[in-house]
Amino acid sequence: MNHAATIERLYRQHSPRVLATLIRLLGDFELAEEALQEAFMAAVQQWPEQGVPEHPAAWLIRTGQRRGIDQIRRRQTSRQHAHLVAPDEPAASLDERSIQHDPLRLLFTCCHPGLALDERVALTLREMCGLTTEQVARALLQRPATLAQRIVRAKRRIRDAGIPYEVPDARELPGRLPAVLRVIYLVFNEGYSRSAGGALVDVSLSVEAMELAQALARLLPEGEVYGLLALMWLHDARRVARQGPDGELVPLEEQDRDRWDRRRSREGMVHLRQALALTPTGPYTLQASIAAEHVRASSAQATDWGRIVMLYEALHRQQPSPVIALNRAAAVAMRDGPEAGLRLLEALEAHKAIVNYHLFHAARADLHRRAGHPREARLAYERALALTAQEPERRFLQRRLAELASASR
Helix, strand or coil: CCHHHHHHHHHHHHHHHHHHHHHHHHCCHHHHHHHHHHHHHHHHHHHHHHCCCCCHHHHHHHHHHHHHHHHHHHHCCHHHHCCCCCCCCCHHHCCHHHHHHHHHHHHHHHCCCCCCHHHHHHHHHHHHHCCCHHHHHHHCCCCHHHHHHHHHHHHHHHHHHCCCCCCCCCCCHHHHHHHHHHHHHHHHHHHHCCCEECCCCCHHHHHHHHHHHHHHHHHCCCHHHHHHHHHHHHHHCCCHHHECCCCCECCHHHCCHHHCCHHHHHHHHHHHHHHHCCCCCCHHHHHHHHHHHHHHCCCCCCCCHHHHHHHHHHHHHHCCCHHHHHHHHHHHHHHHCHHHHHHHHHHHHHCHHHHCCHHHHHHHHHHHHHHCCHHHHHHHHHHHHHHCEEHHHHHHHHHHHHHHHHHCC
16 A cells, blocks of 8 residues: 555645644644644654554544644743643544534634735635645735735734634625635635646545535525536536546547536536526626536537627626636637637736736637647747646647647648
8 A cells, every 4th residue: 555645645635624623723823734744744654554544534633633732832832822722621622513614614714804805815725725825826826925925914913813713603794705705716726727736636625615615505595605606516517528538638629528527517507596596696606607608518619609708798897807808808719710819818918917827828829829820829838838837738738839830840
């Protein structure tokens, strides 16, 4: 048995939930992070000889709690941590119901209105999902150094303001919802298409996001919660078809739609109907409606691109971001031809964030390729390749460059 691989897999699977519970038990982000690392170090030492416990998450929580309390004793700061669980009474806070609610507690703590919106998003992605600062920065189109400062600042605000580690009551939930939904979707996106590394997807992150959204829907059955659920289910239905036999990226128009998961598509459509029945229609419901158009079509050519453009225009009115404008341009290109899309992309070049976004240059490259502009396509592919940190995307771009070179001979 490859114990190192097993422990790494268990780390990816359990560390967010274990950390969420350790933050509740120890009352301090940094102390909980240290305790989590020490717990997994203990696992690396003990599990190869003793075997993986029947309930690894519970083992890690108990071990981490003990290591955290030991750390407090070593620092001789017990008086400053009087609110912590007493060392001889750990079991009272380790019941299954409390542990199940810990991810939501952490989510709402990280998304507290006492934090700036960018701090909420950065902190939650970093703490809940174990993403590196570089991965969070890439997901948010920001510099790693800036993100690191925001995460430190957010932890300090939580500590200094005494922000409670709890799910808010029903009166507060609606006002806290937009930031929470945004974070959940960013987590899902990082799982659906990794920002860096050798894998295209990380199913555990996508599942984590979908489970959080399901739990949130039980707490607050509002339209945009169902809209986000619909969007994630409809995207996740395409997950298997997005990868070839060797893990290579397969773009939407080339995917074998028979490989799309019909059960997940149906689940997404159910949530979309729930969302559309509740007004007003928000950005996640609009995005889910776009995803539904792809599900309804038998092929890329049979897709109702006119309706998709209309939906992107409505989405852009609600959220006028360059990334949404990029997606709208791609849809216009499918409806009206690549030259029409290229004209829209040219207007986006004034946005500093988008010109350092690899998908912007990948879209330009694809449209130039389809328009018969090989030189411009090559330059755009090379720029996208220089900005891409995910290996399957790099291989896809390199394959496109090789096809251009072969066609020019």
